[in-house]
Amino acid sequence: xxxxxxxxxxxxxxxxxxxxxxxxxxxxxxxxxxxxxxxxxxxxxxxxxxxxxxxxxxxxxxxxxxxxxxxxxxxxxxxxxxxxxxxxxxxxxxxxxxxxxxxxxxxxxxxxxxxxxxxxxxxxxxxxxxxxxxxxxxxxxxxxxxxxxxxxxxxxxxxxxxxxxxxxxxxxxxxxxxxxxxxxxxxxxxxxxxxxxxxxxxxxxxxxxxxxxxxxxxxxxxxxxxxxxxxxxxxxxxxxxxxxxxxxxxxxxxxxxxxxxxxxxxxxxxxxxxxxxxxxxxxxxxxxxxxxxxxxxxxxxxxxxxxxxxxxxxxxxxxxxxxxxxxxxxxxxxxxxxxxxxxxxxxxxxxxxxxxxxxxxxxxxxxxxxxxxxxxxxxxxxxxxxxxxxxxxxxxxxxxxxxxxxxxxxxxxxxxxxxxxxxxxxxxxxxxxxxxxxxxxxxxxxxxxxxxxxxxxxxxxxxxxxxxxxxxxxxxxxxxxxxxxxxxxxxxxxxxxxxxx
Amino acid sequence: xxxxxxxxxxxxxxxxxxxxxxxxxxxxxxxxxxxxxxxxxxxxxxxxxxxxxxxxxxxxxxxxxxxxxxxxxxxxxxxxxxxxxxxxxxxxxxxxxxxxxxxxxxxxxxxxxxxxxxxxxxxxxxxxxxxxxxxxxxxxxxxxxxxxxxxxxxxxxxxxxxxxxxxxxxxxxxxxxxxxxxxxxxxxxxxxxxxxxxxxxxxxxxxxxxxxxxxxxxxxxxxxxxxxxxxxxxxxxxxxxxxxxxxxxxxxxxxxxxxxxxxxxxxxxxxxxxxxxxxxxxxxxxxxxxxxxxxxxxxxxxxxxxxxxxxxxxxxxxxxx
Numbered sequence: 015x016x017x018x019x020x021x022x023x024x025x026x027x028x029x030x031x032x033x034x035x036x037x038x039x040x041x042x043x044x045x046x047x048x049x050x051x052x053x054x055x056x057x058x059x060x061x062x063x064x065x066x067x068x069x070x071x072x073x074x075x076x077x078x079x080x081x082x083x084x085x086x087x088x089x090x091x092x093x094x095x096x097x098x099x100x101x102x103x104x105x106x107x108x109x110x111x112x113x114x115x116x117x118x119x120x121x122x123x124x125x126x127x128x129x130x131x132x133x134x135x136x137x138x139x140x141x142x143x144x145x146x147x148x149x150x151x152x153x154x155x156x157x158x159x160x161x162x163x164x165x166x167x168x169x170x171x172x173x174x175x176x177x178x179x180x181x182x183x184x185x186x187x188x189x190x191x192x193x194x195x196x197x198x199x200x201x202x203x204x205x206x207x208x209x210x211x212x213x214x215x216x217x218x219x220x221x222x223x224x225x226x227x228x229x230x231x232x233x234x235x236x237x238x239x240x241x242x243x244x245x246x247x248x249x250x251x252x253x254x255x256x257x258x259x260x261x262x263x264x265x266x267x268x269x270x271x272x273x274x275x276x277x278x279x280x281x282x283x284x285x286x287x288x289x290x291x292x293x294x295x296x297x298x299x300x301x302x303x304x305x306x307x308x309x310x311x312x313x314x315x316x317x318x319x320x321x322x323x324x325x326x327x328x329x330x331x332x333x334x335x336x337x338x339x340x341x342x343x344x345x346x347x348x349x350x351x352x353x354x355x356x357x358x359x360x361x362x363x364x365x366x367x368x369x370x371x372x373x374x375x376x377x378x379x380x381x382x383x384x385x386x387x388x389x390x391x392x393x394x395x396x397x398x399x400x401x402x403x404x405x406x407x408x409x410x411x412x413x414x415x416x417x418x419x420x421x422x423x424x425x426x427x428x429x430x431x432x433x434x435x436x437x438x439x440x441x442x443x444x445x446x447x448x449x450x451x452x453x454x455x456x457x458x459x460x461x462x463x464x465x466x467x468x469x470x471x472x473x474x475x476x477x478x479x480x481x482x483x484x485x486x487x488x489x490x491x492x493x494x495x496x497x498x499x500x501x502x503x504x505x506x507x508x509x510x511x512x513x514x515x
Numbered sequence: 516x517x518x519x520x521x522x523x524x525x526x527x528x529x530x531x532x533x534x535x536x537x538x539x540x541x542x543x544x545x546x547x548x549x550x551x552x553x554x555x556x557x558x559x560x561x562x563x564x565x566x567x568x569x570x571x572x573x574x575x576x577x578x579x580x581x582x583x584x585x586x587x588x589x590x591x592x593x594x595x596x597x598x599x600x601x602x603x604x605x606x607x608x609x610x611x612x613x614x615x616x617x618x619x620x621x622x623x624x625x626x627x628x629x630x631x632x633x634x635x636x637x638x639x640x641x642x643x644x645x646x647x648x649x650x651x652x653x654x655x656x657x658x659x660x661x662x663x664x665x666x667x668x669x670x671x672x673x674x675x676x677x678x679x680x681x682x683x684x685x686x687x688x689x690x691x692x693x694x695x696x697x698x699x700x701x702x703x704x705x706x707x708x709x710x711x712x713x714x715x716x717x718x719x720x721x722x723x724x725x726x727x728x729x730x731x732x733x734x735x736x737x738x739x740x741x742x743x744x745x746x747x748x749x750x751x752x753x754x755x756x757x758x759x760x761x762x763x764x765x766x767x768x769x770x771x772x773x774x775x776x777x778x779x780x781x782x783x784x785x786x787x788x789x790x791x792x793x794x795x796x797x798x799x800x801x802x803x804x805x806x807x808x809x810x811x812x813x814x815x816x817x818x819x820x821x822x823x824x825x826x827x828x829x830x831x832x833x834x835x836x
Contacts, residue, residue: 269816269817272817272820273817273820276820276823280755280756280759286753286755286827286830286831287831289755289827289830290827290828290830290831293823293824293827294824294827296820296823296824297808297811297815297820297821297824300811300815300816300817300820300821301811301814301815301816301821303815303816303817304814304815304816304817305814305815306816307627307816308627308628308814309628310628310629344760344763345763345767345819348763348764348767348768349767352767352768355768356768356770359769359770360770367588369518369522370518370519370521370522371565371569371586371621372565372588372621373588373621373622373625374588374770375622375772375775376560376710378769378770378771378772379560379711379775380521380710380714382737382738383711383714383715383717383718383734383738384519384714385737386718386721386722386734386737386738387519387717387718387721389721390721393721397518397519400517400518400519400522401518
């Protein structure tokens with residue numbers, strides 16, 4: 015039997031620390047036993063502080079309990095089935111109360127476990143069952159909505175002295191001789207995580223008569239995975255190099271850590287020169303990140319880590335004594351909010367790029383000019399056809415739909431008023447363009463007929479047939495055909511020219 | 516239906532290509548010989564790299580150039596695997612109706628080093644059947660093994676007079692007129708970039724068939740992102756969060772690249788200095804920082820973070836009132 019199990023508290027009195035939390039939980043249990051239906055409990059605290067132990071102790075007070083790991087998707091089927099059973103048999107008698115324990119509710123995955131959140135909400139709403147949930151990360155978005163529906167109990171880290179005392183008791187019971195400072199070091203290294211302290215002690219002392227400071231070396235320093243916001247907080251609040259270095263031991267991509275630190279620097283730091291200095295460090299950290307990617311020499315990461323943690327931390331004159339709400343990077347919100355917009359933008363850029371032999375980036379640079387070109391109805395129609403843009407895609411460049419050709423004439427006047435800030439000179443332009451417009455009527459009117467052939471032929475036809483001389487011809491033609499309402503041969507000639515080839 | 520003017524008036528032959536007189540004769544010699552090595556075209560945007568590649572392919576491969584020409588955009592969100600598969604599938608087959616096949620890879624400098632190494636192998640594997648034309652903005656971002664396998668052609672920004680000449684031809688063909696002042700303004704803002712020049716010309720023509728300096732300026736002021744000035748002003752006023760939020764909006768939602776963003780910031784700051792909004796000392800200090808962060812953007816991993824860092828440099832400056 016592992017010592018952590020062997021020395022697990024058997025009742026609430028044996029639980030170390032968190033006296034207030036214990037009282038609250040006992041009150042909550044009593045309320046249920048008295049037939050009340052209090053809100054569910056949400057125990058929030060770092061690992062190894064006794065959340066699970068408390069929940070298990072609470073379970074002893076009820077007739078039955080079921081414990082599920084919330085990050086396991088399947089557990090919700092079980093959960094719902096359990097609820098079903100329980101409500102079918104009816105839980106009128108307190109003796110029949112079944113405690114539901116949900117561990118790691120902050121581990122619920124937003125999309126994969128959608129059913130999970132719903133199931134929890136259902137249990138809470140019905141309120142027939144005592145429910146205790148546990149979470150590590152008090153800032154997790156996933157438990158944000160739960161928090162309002164629950165009684166939140168913060169479970170704090172266990173004080174080093176309490177840990178030392180417990181370790182002493184265990185040593186005595188196990189008959190192991192000890193030096194007090196060894197236990198103290200163990201307790202300190204555990205950082206309030208009782209479970210890991212007992213585990214470490216077991217590794218050092220099991221089957222031995224005594225432990226000395228030499229044994230400490232067996233124990234690798236606890237490589238605890240900090241909550242990433244804790245790390246950010248440490249960087250921004252602390253000036254202690256050791257603590258800051260430790261804080262960087264988080265399991266996250268350095269680019270992500272950098273992003274979060276960057277996001278929160280101006281939230282914590284108030285002086286302009288502090289922000290500037292911190293950003294200088296961030297900039298350099300990012301430079302090494304880039305070098306690492308480009309050269310595939312990830313050894314550069316160490317500079318990134320030092321610059322973004324120590325560099326940023328030491329940029330402040332003094333630590334701020336204030337509460338700062340740290341935020342996730344607004345870039346991520348922007349990204350998810352603008353997804354549809356960006357997709358549209360990229361789709362349009364791809365279509366245009368295909369015709370103009372350009373990358374997205376080059377096309378995007380031309381967007382402002384294109385936007386202006388699209389204000390002209392005829393040109394807009396022509397370009398939309400050429401690039402093969404649909405109505406939704408055209409909207410990227412103009413807010414109104416391109417009027418249909420038939421209606422183009424009557425709408426002309428209104429277009430003049432709203433379209434541009436153009437004055438008198440417009441009239442002549444409109445007349446001229448009208449000529450063009452009429453001419454283009456034809457291909458557009460019967461797009462379905464010719465589409466398949468013309469679409470394929472367009473690019474090559476443009477490239478092959480065209481040279482400047484021909485263009486001049488074409489433009490002359492344009493002028494000469496201005497008065498004709500339509501000239502079907504024009505289009506057909508071009509098509510046949512290509513197919514001939 | 517011939518698309519926007521940039522496409523409609525794209526030169527179709529090597530002779531038509533504007534402003535690269537030191538390059539075209541050499542390429543024509545390849546055409547005469549009917550053979551060419553792998554080529555690398557480097558140079559800023561809008562100077563004719565793609566146009567030259569297309570024209571060269573047509574002249575080199577003749578009637579069936581389309582079947583023997585593969586164009587790939589390396590910069591877009593395509594993995595090296597896609598590029599490799601495309602190249603493999605294309606190069607595997609012998610050319611039909613042409614002496615060999617040509618693969619044109621755009622913006623190679625935006626490929627990662629790993630992808631470039633993979634590309635290098637593809638280049639070696641298919642030398643018998645295919646030639647490569649690579650294009651990039653900065654040859655320094657191309658790994659040496661690739662550079663050593665290519666004949667490098669450096670494209671230069673197109674001279675103002677040559678841009679004007681071209682714009683006049685287009686204007687005439689399109690039945691629009693443009694004043695000398697209008698053309699001068701376009702050239703000034705185009706900075707040797709023919710694509711930009713033609714786009715401004717066409718956008719101006721939608722305002723009025725008679726293009727004047729005013730209409731050009733209207734287009735340019737619209738085409739220029741307004742937000743950059745706002746971002747700079749917020750930062751100068753000490754409102755860092757405001758500036759940062761706007762920067763993020765522009766970069767994330769509108770998708771402006773870091774390199775474009777910093778170019779625009781540079782332009783805007785220069786303009787503010789000219790307008791007397793910044794004193795000389797502040798101006799030089801800012802330019803020094805812009806240059807520094809321009810470099811870091813290219814070195815670093817996240818251009819947006821670098822630009823945010825640049826914004827902090829504006830915080831400590833006072834705007835002249």
